Amino acid sequence: MYNNNPTLEGIGNKQIDESKQGDVFYAEQVQSKVKDKHFYIESYGCQMNFSDSEIVASILNDMGYAPTRNMEASDLILINTCSIREKAEDTVRKRLRIFDKVKAKRPGTLVGVLGCMAERLKSKLLDQEKLVDLVVGPDAYRDIPKLVAEAEGGDKGINVFLSREETYADISPLRLDSNGVTAFISIMRGCDNMCSFCVVPFTRGRERSRNAFSIVAEATDLYQRGYREVTLLGQNVDSYKWENPETTDKVTFANLLAMVAAVHPDLRVRFSTSHPKDITDEVLYTMRDHENICKYIHLPVQSGNSRVLELMNRTYDRDWYIQKIDRVYEIMPDCAVSSDIIAGFCSETEEEHEETLSMIEYANYSMSYMFYYSERPGTMAARKYPDDISLEVKKRRLTEIIRLQNQISFRHNQGDIGKTFKVLIEGDSKKSDQEFKGRNSQNKMLVFPKRAGLKAGDYTYVKVLEATSATLKGEIVE
Numbered sequence: 399m400y401n402n403n404p405t406l407e408g409i410g411n412k413q414i415d416e417s418k419q420g421d422v423f424y425a426e427q428v429q430s431k432v433k434d435k436h437f438y439i440e441s442y443g444c445q446m447n448f449s450d451s452e453i454v455a456s457i458l459n460d461m462g463y464a465p466t467r468n469m470e471a472s473d474l475i476l477i478n479t480c481s482i483r484e485k486a487e488d489t490v491r492k493r494l495r496i497f498d499k500v501k502a503k504r505p506g507t508l509v510g511v512l513g514c515m516a517e518r519l520k521s522k523l524l525d526q527e528k529l530v531d532l533v534v535g536p537d538a539y540r541d542i543p544k545l546v547a548e549a550e551g552g553d554k555g556i557n558v559f560l561s562r563e564e565t566y567a568d569i570s571p572l573r574l575d576s577n578g579v580t581a582f583i584s585i586m587r588g589c590d591n592m593c594s595f596c597v598v599p600f601t602r603g604r605e606r607s608r609n610a611f612s613i614v615a616e617a618t619d620l621y622q623r624g625y626r627e628v629t630l631l632g633q634n635v636d637s638y639k640w641e642n643p644e645t646t647d648k649v650t651f652a653n654l655l656a657m658v659a660a661v662h663p664d665l666r667v668r669f670s671t672s673h674p675k676d677i678t679d680e681v682l683y684t685m686r687d688h689e690n691i692c693k694y695i696h697l698p699v700q701s702g703n704s705r706v707l708e709l710m711n712r713t714y715d716r717d718w719y720i721q722k723i724d725r726v727y728e729i730m731p732d733c734a735v736s737s738d739i740i741a742g743f744c745s746e747t748e749e750e751h752e753e754t755l756s757m758i759e760y761a762n763y764s765m766s767y768m769f770y771y772s773e774r775p776g777t778m779a780a781r782k783y784p785d786d787i788s789l790e791v792k793k794r795r796l797t798e799i800i801r802l803q804n805q806i807s808f809r810h811n812q813g814d815i816g817k818t819f820k821v822l823i824e825g826d827s828k829k830s831d832q833e834f835k836g837r838n839s840q841n842k843m844l845v846f847p848k849r850a851g852l853k854a855g856d857y858t859y860v861k862v863l864e865a866t867s868a869t870l871k872g873e874i875v876e
């Protein structure tokens with residue numbers, strides 16, 4: 399679920415499009431209050447961080463801070479950070495150097511670090527980064543009003559307390575940089591899996607699921623406001639479980655999917671990320687039985703070799719994963735599957751790497767997020783296994799993985815030529831205002847000439863005429 403382009407490994411995605419900088423305000427700013435202060439926020443890393451930034455924006459909005467895209471005109475600069483790989487942290491530190499300069503020009507501007515890096519480094523971040531005024535971990539966003547007040551008074555504000563309960567269920571996110579068509583809904587927080595390479599259980603804490611009714615209410619509200627697609631987010635959505643305290647009824651992820659799908663047949667439902675060990679047949683059947691649950695699963699394999707998977711503590715082996723893939727295609731032959739892959743994990747041999755390549759081939763992934771292993775302090779792998787694959791070998795293996803995945807994606811997309819898909823229009827294509835872009839159920843991006851009478855948020859049918867490894871091009875058909 400991490401938004402890392404493989405060719406920009408670890409760079410993360412800046413939410414703010416710099417070309418749009420200026421005194422443009424976000425569409426959803428609450429108008430009723432007079433806002434005399436402004437905040438500017440950048441988000442890096444996974445979709446969950448982008449979603450969290452919308453919770454933070456909502457809290458700040460209630461405090462009387464309006465969002466701005468112009469960093470230099472803001473009173474509070476926030477950066478929502480990612481620790482998943484070392485490069486992600488390097489990127490954040492580079493951004494902090496830019497904020498330094500803004501602060502030098504505008505003394506009194508506050509700078510806050512949110513998210514995983516705040517949680518991982520805690521008060522060390524205040525020692526290392528003298529310009530930082532606020533350090534707020536992923537479970538402490540409700541404390542932002544108090545922490546900002548402290549910082550305004552000249553103190554440093556820090557809260558990195560991890561909670562077992564916090565889900566921000568009652569906070570209505572302020573949608574940032576929204577296209578008005580697609581939105582994220584956070585359904586759970588934290589992760590209990592302890593994959594040996596992963597820092598997330600340390601930065602985001604224990605797994606907890608959000609009240610199912612608050613999720614359905616958020617989806618309903620989005621639909622009523624014109625949104626047509628929601629992505630249910632969690633580190634491990636298939637282990638979602640929530641018990642209604644009044645009835646003691648239990649809601650599983652399959653139940654939740656059906657509940658959200660029932661909001662309206664025109665509201666598409668996506669979800670991310672699935673752990674192969676937790677995705678059940680019940681989930682697969684629920685997907686099959688609802689047209690508006692998209693036929694797309696992000697099912698990270700990490701490695702195609704059983705010994706490496708064991709070291710990674712993924713709790714499944716190659717054969718088990720293969721069976722899961724078989725099951726997905728058996729139940730939904732038209733389903734697309736994507737993956738996350740790590741090259742060069744501790745002690746990985748050439749033969750084991752070859753098994754990852756053959757898994758990409760077998761699973762026929764429509765796309766993958768691919769990385770080389772980056773040791774993270776405090777993780778089980780850092781404590782138990784030497785990071786003994788040289789950078790050169792890691793990079794070469796990663797290149798082989800990317801090359802193969804590109805070929806498979808190209809083949810996958812070529813296979814769509816001549817097919818017609820129902821597409822949800824998201825807006826103008828990047829290249830031309832004469833073309834629309836939109837996704838099909840399988841999460842593939844289609845680009846096609848506009849037709850009068852259609853707009854973002856409408857569904858249309860598009861026949862695919864051409865395909866690259868990244869995009870399908872086509873035309874609207876009746």
Ligand code: 5AD
Binds near residue numbers: 399596770772
């Ligand atoms: N090094 C490289 N990649 C990692 N990921 C998680 N931790 C690391 C790490 N230490 C990748 C995994 C995960 C994705 C979100 O990031 O593939 O699924």
Ligand code: SF4
Binds near residue numbers: 596597598634
């Ligand atoms: Fe990390 Fe594994 Fe949890 Fe994903 S499932 S966040 S890789 S520990």
